[in-house]
Amino acid sequence: MTASNEAEQNQVGTADPAAASSEGIPLLPQDETPSGSTELARELRRLRGLVAGSVYEDVHDAVRTVRELADHLEAVGKPVRPKDYGTWGTPEHIGANPAIGQRNPVSPPLEPVVFPDATVRADLELGIEYQGPPGCVHGGIVALLFDEMLGLANAASKSVGMTADLRITYSSPTPLYAPLRFEARQDRVEGRKIWASATLHAGNTLCASAEGLFVEPCGIRDHERSRPIEG
Numbered sequence: 755m756t757a758s759n760e761a762e763q764n765q766v767g768t769a770d771p772a773a774a775s776s777e778g779i780p781l782l783p784q785d786e787t788p789s790g791s792t793e794l795a796r797e798l799r800r801l802r803g804l805v806a807g808s809v810y811e812d813v814h815d816a817v818r819t820v821r822e823l824a825d826h827l828e829a830v831g832k833p834v835r836p837k838d839y840g841t842w843g844t845p846e847h848i849g850a851n852p853a854i855g856q857r858n859p860v861s862p863p864l865e866p867v868v869f870p871d872a873t874v875r876a877d878l879e880l881g882i883e884y885q886g887p888p889g890c891v892h893g894g895i896v897a898l899l900f901d902e903m904l905g906l907a908n909a910a911s912k913s914v915g916m917t918a919d920l921r922i923t924y925s926s927p928t929p930l931y932a933p934l935r936f937e938a939r940q941d942r943v944e945g946r947k948i949w950a951s952a953t954l955h956a957g958n959t960l961c962a963s964a965e966g967l968f969v970e971p972c973g974i975r976d977h978e979r980s981r982p983i984e985g
């Protein structure tokens with residue numbers, strides 16, 4: 755049995771981010787939100803893994819409980835709408851992000867760190883709710899995480915851009931339940947055009963690599979260029 759098979763035997767869903775570790779300086783705030791919404795998102799992530807990764811005989815009680823919870827959250831929550839913040843990289847904006855958002859249960863536990871040369875790295879393991887081919891991460895999830903990592907590499911170099919062109923080479927299947935490492939860096943900037951590249955490894959195996967062209971939106975302001983890092 756391989757190490758990854760053994761992990762799969764013991765785990766349903768994606769590992770808690772605390773299981774991933776990396777050197778470097780955290781790019782994004784790691785604090786729990788005082789309201790508890792970070793914790794709520796974490797428990798909902800657990801639920802996603804359990805629902806996607808298990809079969810049950812009867813879950814009608816669970817359906818009622820979850821429906822009551824959803825009704826309660828709908829009643830007490832204040833929606834966060836883009837028109838209310840309207841800018842890049844504020845906590846309200848980043849919190850909902852599907853790759854790194856603390857409030858978003860869809861986001862995998864991507865906790866990027868930055869190095870002095872502005873390389874951005876994220877170590878993580880993905881569970882069954884991110885599966886594409888049996889035992890492997892879905893290619894669209896790999897693309898999502900690359901897009902985000904490239905965006906963060908741009909932010910680490912104090913620039914911001916919309917993805918204009920994203921090319922991914924899938925070299926080897928990306929395993930579930932195995933330590934993965936994304937590394938991204940900004941390569942060059944010409945006017946509003948920004949090029950960045952990234953790799954994804956499982957151990958020593960190169961699973962995929964990415965090259966992206968980003969275009970800085972017209973009218974972006976200085977303080978928005980590195981916001982995800984400076985909080």
Ligand SMILES: CCCCCCCC(=O)SCCNC(=O)CCNC(=O)[C@H](O)C(C)(C)COP(=O)(O)OP(=O)(O)OC[C@H]1O[C@@H](n2cnc3c(N)ncnc32)[C@H](O)[C@@H]1OP(=O)(O)O
Pocket residue numbers: 843901902905906909915916917918919945946947967969970971972982
């Ligand atoms: C913390 C947050 C991290 C976020 C990371 C996630 C990023 C995202 O998900 S962004 C969402 C996905 N991307 C999009 O929706 C983008 C949609 N496209 C657009 O909005 C526009 O086409 C946009 C902004 C990319 C470019 O439009 P515009 O600002 O009008 O630029 P435009 O003047 O046409 O072109 C500027 C330059 O870029 C080049 N360019 C634009 N698009 C492309 C392209 N697809 N391929 C190659 N070159 C391009 C142009 O040729 C031009 O080059 P040059 O200056 O040498 O002549």
